[in-house]
Amino acid sequence: MSKTIVITNGTGTGSLINDTYSVTAEVTGYDNSSINPSSVSIVEGTDTYSFTIGSTGTLTLHVTDDGTSTGNPIVGATFIRADSTGNEYGTVITSDSNGDAVFNNVPFAETGAPAIYFKQTASDGDHEFDSSLQNTTMTTETSTIQIENVVGATRTINLTDANYTNLPIDGSLTLTN
DSSP, rough: OOOOOOOBTTTTTOOOSSSSEEOOOOOTTTTEEEEOOOOEOOTTTOOEEEEOOEEEEEEEEEESSSSSSSSSSSHHHHHHEEEETEEEEEEEOOOOOSSSSEEEOOOOOSSOOOOOOEEEOOOOBOOOOOOOOOOOSSSSEEEEEEOOOBBBOOOOOBBBBBTTTTTTSSSSOOOOO
16 A cells, blocks of 8 residues: 655645555656655654655856856855745855756756755955845756845945044055954
8 A cells, every 4th residue: 555645835735544654756847766754654653754865967157257157256145045935954055167067967858857045145345146035947957047246336435524514535445344
């Protein structure tokens, strides 16, 4: 006898009797043979069971000043995986000397691939970035998408005397974030 449990947003419920079950998965975009554990004993008094499943895709975020494959690479841009509501997971990845930040072990499928959500959390200090939740889907095992980090806008900074209105002052200011 088999029982299929539909999983939505990581959770599903179903009535199971106490017994030992072999477990198989049908999850689009993931390596279904990686389900762990592949066997589970359902016992009296335990109502929650957890499983993991892996994926083998590689998503490269190529970060440049103009968002093209030929733009100047941005070194030190950081990203993190997220879910559809923006909750963050995993470790931060950082763009290298080529401007590439690589997420390994992401889902992919020719059709019906799940969305891969991520957020940019920082750039190199000289470029602005979009910190909103972004997403993509992968139809092949490896994929590269272009990310734009434009040069920070030129700002005018004025320094005047506090006691003599509009009297300009020479010197320097250091702004640290």
